[in-house]
Amino acid sequence: MSKFVRYGLLWSLFSVSTSLAAAGNAEIYDALIKKHAEALVTIKFIPQMPNGDKRSEVNATGTVISADGLIICSNSQIGGNPMGGASITPTEIEILFGEETTGLKAEVVGRDTELDLAWLKITDELPKPLSFLDYKQSDTVGVGGEIYAIRLMDEYFGRAPFVKSFTISATLKKPRKLIAPSVVWIADSESVGLPVFAADGKVVGMFIVQLPDNAARQNMRRPGDIIFVLPAKKVAVQTELALEQYAARKAEEAEAAGQEEVAAEAAAETQASE
Amino acid sequence: MRNTLILTLFLILPAALQAETNPSGIREEVRQMMQSARDRVFPALVNIEVITVEYWGGKERKGGRNGSGTIMTQEGHVVTNFHVVENGKRFRCRLSDKREIGATMVGEDPLTDLAVLKLNLDELEPDEKLPVADWGDSNQLEVGDYVMAMGSPFALSRTVTLGIVSNIERVLGRGENAPSEQRFASGQRTGLFTNWIQHDALINPGNSGGPLVNLQGQVIGVNTRGGAGQGFATPSDLAQRVFDELVAKGEVERSFLGVSLRSIKDTGFERGVLVNSVIKEGPAAEAGLQAGDLLLSIDDEPITVRFVEQLPPLLKLIAERPVGSEMKVTFERDGKQSTARINTDPLRRDVGDEENFRGWGLTAMEITERIALVERLDTTDGVYVSGVRSGGPAELAEPSLSYGDIIHSIDNQPVKSLKELVERYRTIMDADEIPEYLMISYERQAKSHVTLIKPKPDRDQDPPRELPKAWIGIDTQPVVNELAEHLGLGEKTGYRVTRVYPGTEAAKTELSVGDVIISLDEEELSPRGMHDAGLFDRRVRQLDLGDDAILRIIREGKEVDLTVPLERTRIEPSEARRERNTDFEFTVRELTFFDRDRNRWSNEINGVLVQSVEPAGWASEAGLRGADLIQRINDQQITSLASFRRVMDRISQEEPDRVVFVVLRGPMTSFLFVEPDWVPTLGEEEDEQ
Numbered sequence: 001m002s003k004f005v006r007y008g009l010l011w012s013l014f015s016v017s018t019s020l021a022a023a024g025n026a027e028i029y030d031a032l033i034k035k036h037a038e039a040l041v042t043i044k045f046i047p048q049m050p051n052g053d054k055r056s057e058v059n060a061t062g063t064v065i066s067a068d069g070l071i072i073c074s075n076s077q078i079g080g081n082p083m084g085g086a087s088i089t090p091t092e093i094e095i096l097f098g099e100e101t102t103g104l105k106a107e108v109v110g111r112d113t114e115l116d117l118a119w120l121k122i123t124d125e126l127p128k129p130l131s132f133l134d135y136k137q138s139d140t141v142g143v144g145g146e147i148y149a150i151r152l153m154d155e156y157f158g159r160a161p162f163v164k165s166f167t168i169s170a171t172l173k174k175p176r177k178l179i180a181p182s183v184v185w186i187a188d189s190e191s192v193g194l195p196v197f198a199a200d201g202k203v204v205g206m207f208i209v210q211l212p213d214n215a216a217r218q219n220m221r222r223p224g225d226i227i228f229v230l231p232a233k234k235v236a237v238q239t240e241l242a243l244e245q246y247a248a249r250k251a252e253e254a255e256a257a258g259q260e261e262v263a264a265e266a267a268a269e270t271q272a273s274e
Numbered sequence: 275m276r277n278t279l280i281l282t283l284f285l286i287l288p289a290a291l292q293a294e295t296n297p298s299g300i301r302e303e304v305r306q307m308m309q310s311a312r313d314r315v316f317p318a319l320v321n322i323e324v325i326t327v328e329y330w331g332g333k334e335r336k337g338g339r340n341g342s343g344t345i346m347t348q349e350g351h352v353v354t355n356f357h358v359v360e361n362g363k364r365f366r367c368r369l370s371d372k373r374e375i376g377a378t379m380v381g382e383d384p385l386t387d388l389a390v391l392k393l394n395l396d397e398l399e400p401d402e403k404l405p406v407a408d409w410g411d412s413n414q415l416e417v418g419d420y421v422m423a424m425g426s427p428f429a430l431s432r433t434v435t436l437g438i439v440s441n442i443e444r445v446l447g448r449g450e451n452a453p454s455e456q457r458f459a460s461g462q463r464t465g466l467f468t469n470w471i472q473h474d475a476l477i478n479p480g481n482s483g484g485p486l487v488n489l490q491g492q493v494i495g496v497n498t499r500g501g502a503g504q505g506f507a508t509p510s511d512l513a514q515r516v517f518d519e520l521v522a523k524g525e526v527e528r529s530f531l532g533v534s535l536r537s538i539k540d541t542g543f544e545r546g547v548l549v550n551s552v553i554k555e556g557p558a559a560e561a562g563l564q565a566g567d568l569l570l571s572i573d574d575e576p577i578t579v580r581f582v583e584q585l586p587p588l589l590k591l592i593a594e595r596p597v598g599s600e601m602k603v604t605f606e607r608d609g610k611q612s613t614a615r616i617n618t619d620p621l622r623r624d625v626g627d628e629e630n631f632r633g634w635g636l637t638a639m640e641i642t643e644r645i646a647l648v649e650r651l652d653t654t655d656g657v658y659v660s661g662v663r664s665g666g667p668a669e670l671a672e673p674s675l676s677y678g679d680i681i682h683s684i685d686n687q688p689v690k691s692l693k694e695l696v697e698r699y700r701t702i703m704d705a706d707e708i709p710e711y712l713m714i715s716y717e718r719q720a721k722s723h724v725t726l727i728k729p730k731p732d733r734d735q736d737p738p739r740e741l742p743k744a745w746i747g748i749d750t751q752p753v754v755n756e757l758a759e760h761l762g763l764g765e766k767t768g769y770r771v772t773r774v775y776p777g778t779e780a781a782k783t784e785l786s787v788g789d790v791i792i793s794l795d796e797e798e799l800s801p802r803g804m805h806d807a808g809l810f811d812r813r814v815r816q817l818d819l820g821d822d823a824i825l826r827i828i829r830e831g832k833e834v835d836l837t838v839p840l841e842r843t844r845i846e847p848s849e850a851r852r853e854r855n856t857d858f859e860f861t862v863r864e865l866t867f868f869d870r871d872r873n874r875w876s877n878e879i880n881g882v883l884v885q886s887v888e889p890a891g892w893a894s895e896a897g898l899r900g901a902d903l904i905q906r907i908n909d910q911q912i913t914s915l916a917s918f919r920r921v922m923d924r925i926s927q928e929e930p931d932r933v934v935f936v937v938l939r940g941p942m943t944s945f946l947f948v949e950p951d952w953v954p955t956l957g958e959e960e961d962e963q
Binding site for chain 2: 046047048050051052053054055056057081084085086087089090091092101108110111112113114118175176212213214216238241242245249256260263264267
């Protein structure tokens with residue numbers, strides 16, 4: 001076979017295979033957006049500083065994880081301090097769908113600073129059950145495999161969902177089970193708080209920030225890598241704990257409110273009799 | 275050889291002087307004069323403490339300021355500077371006999387930076403005579419005269435310093451070709467009529483408003499500016515007239531021409547004063563004057579301003595004319611001389627009142643004629659937005675309001691003045707139901723805009739709670755490498771117990787300080803270095819709450835297994851619930867486990883911890899500080915946030931004369947007293963709930 005024909009054949013084979021790969025990507029991306037983009041919401045809130053001062057409104061992105069309005073997001077994205085200590089409290093939280101600029105009110109259910117997780121619950125009435133992502137239906141992907149994250153663009157760009165792919169560079173055991181994806185930290189810090197998926201559309205985990213804990217910090221320089229993926233199983237376990245604690249706290253508050261009423265009435269009586 | 279000669283010269287010189295002029299004699303005379311001067315003014319010196327309310331960033335802020343003043347009348351009138359009492363809402367004066375009494379504002383004159391307060395005589399003994407100082411004539415001063423400055427530099431009250439007069443006609447401003455004026459931060463002009471007495475008696479912040487005294491014991495100036503070793507006093511020639519008018523009328527009436535004047539330096543003219551600009555539709559404009567005209571005489575008296583020092587007296591002359599009187603001026607234009615007759619207008623303040631609209635998240639001020647001129651507005655109708663609070667309704671509106679906007683109507687009803695806006699605000703916000711939206715129309719850079727705001731009360735929220743995780747009530751340090759070997763661990767590494775927290779489940783077990791933990795639930799703990807210092811706690815947190823943990827420890831060379839029940843992680847101070855008290859302006863929070871441990875407070879010790887104290891409030895006056903543990907308030911035990919809230923609500927209703935806080939500050943108790951006067955300084959305290 002002449003040199004030219006051989007190269008020509010190789011070239012055509014190559015172009016066929018790349019276009020096949022391109023078709024594969026298109027299907028994966030398309031499917032991910034169709035299946036999961038609806039569960040992504042914008043969280044709008046007013047940050048309250050530790051001294052009580054308020055700052056201008058801020059946006060973050062979160063994921064709806066139950067039909068009745070439970071939302072998960074990154075704790076550091078809504079004011080949490082990954083280094084512990086004084087943090088910013090999110091107030092007047094509203095959950096926005098699509099391009100809306102007003103939405104449904106929500107409150108904080110709890111947070112886990114160590115794992116950079118935070119949960120919110122919508123308190124307004126829902127017009128209909130929400131599309132949600134179930135972290136319990138998860139999958140695992142090994143080192144070298146591809147994982148995909150969906151993100152929303154800024155409101156200027158219509159909050160359009162877009163997909164980015166990452167290769168899994170490593171899986172860690174220390175300080176805990178974490179997936180280290182091939183992130184470029186400044187550009188991808190926007191992904192913190194968002195879910196990542198396998199090619200089959202099942203959730204693999206959530207992007208979080210991890211800094212060395214207080215005890216280690218004095219002896220370490222700040223590491224270059226701080227963005228990791230927390231495995232979906234852990235996200236699901238912590239979510240259960242958060243819901244349990246929320247229910248317990250609500251019961252406690254109801255009791256305390258009842259007790260206070262009784263105490264206030266007693267105090268008013270003693271005042272009247274004096 | 276040369277050096278010894280110089281030394282001897284130095285030593286000799288003073289002796290030579292001494293022989294010729296008898297300085298010790300001079301010193302004694304001067305000393306006696308100074309003492310007599312001191313005795314004539316010092317008793318009338320007061321230290322003034324001001325509580326201010328200022329507007330910044332769309333919010334009200336309380337602050338405090340310190341200055342000086344002098345009692346000039348038997349009725350208790352105190353002369354001081356305007357910038358000492360500016361924005362003041364409460365005044366307290368400390369007399370020279372150290373008693374503190376309240377005072378009220380009589381009048382302010384920002385253009386000369388002077389003000390008058392009046393002491394509350396009913397706080398003194400009946401028939402008590404006040405020490406009073408006398409005015410002197412500043413026109414008799416000469417450069418080189420001795421002067422004394424009295425006041426409270428750095429709040430060190432009753433301080434006297436000595437210097438000489440350095441210059442008697444100083445003009446402060448931006449130079450020959452600019453108006454001889456300064457500006458306050460608010461934009462209000464000042465110093466237009468002042469030829470300052472410059473002196474070198476040491477003055478510092480706190481001396482403002484205090485007297486400059488001559489050796490005859492008369493007040494010949496009011497110390498107003500200073501810095502870098504130089505002081506500048508407003509001469510009594512100006513100060514006394516302003517003082518008398520403020521006492522009589524509460525304000526100083528002045529005439530306004532509507533011209534800006536300039537010295538003829540560099541202009542080529544030989545006499546007169548140059549008109550730099552003429553305000554549109556002002557008195558001079560109406561009389562036909564134009565920019566570029568050279569004024570030659572006023573009421574047939576020739577005037578010439580060749581140097582900038584001559585400008586303030588001319589401006590003073592014009593301003594002191596009765597308002598509305600007719601002034602005849604001759605002027606030259608294009609080589610021709612003409613006459614104009616000008617009827618003066620009243621000179622109004624540059625900067626007017628300001629108010630805070632807390633429920634709307636903005637502060638706004640009056641539009642004075644000066645503001646209308648500078649901002650190029652057609653009229654003074656409307657209200658000028660002076661600040662927008664972050665996260666407040668005005669900022670969250672789409673479009674949002676910002677500094678410099680002119681509000682013209684609320685819900686389609688026009689608002690022409692600050693007073694009208696305050697009335698509208700009170701009507702709307704005091705109603706049983708606050709509307710969900712308010713439509714505001716406003717002007718920005720000559721464009722008319724409309725927006726909606728959602729008025730709402732400003733509420734503080736508690737920080738979100740952490741997920742509770744498993745915890746063992748101990749603190750540990752990693753034991754690695756050579757230390758491990760020395761402690762007899764052989765090849766193993768682990769965590770040495772440094773503290774067992776009292777009152778925890780761990781404290782009930784046999785776990786003690788010095789034990790080295792080498793495994794947790796049969797998994798070896800192998801810290802590799804100091805970066806693993808947090809590994810033990812981390813592993814514990816991953817266990818299930820409610821379970822027991824098995825710790826294998828090494829104690830005195832032997833391996834022992836201990837079972838320790840896991841308990842909840844304790845709340846961190848940053849998660850503690852807070853409560854803000856608006857009457858006393860401070861915030862408290864719950865006491866947490868680690869607060870107790872840090873202070874070694876047993877479980878019997880209870881209270882709420884002070885988180886922050888705002889400046890100039892009653893809590894600040896009482897001396898409360900962050901980290902104080904409030905245990906009792908007016909004899910009521912405080913055990914929780916709820917009891918704190920109850921006790922403070924009751925105090926708010928009863929308004930007692932005195933409130934006492936019993937606090938624990940570290941290991942010591944402290945009794946903190948305050949006598950609130952129960953007159954709210956900030957206008958919007960009711961909006962909190």
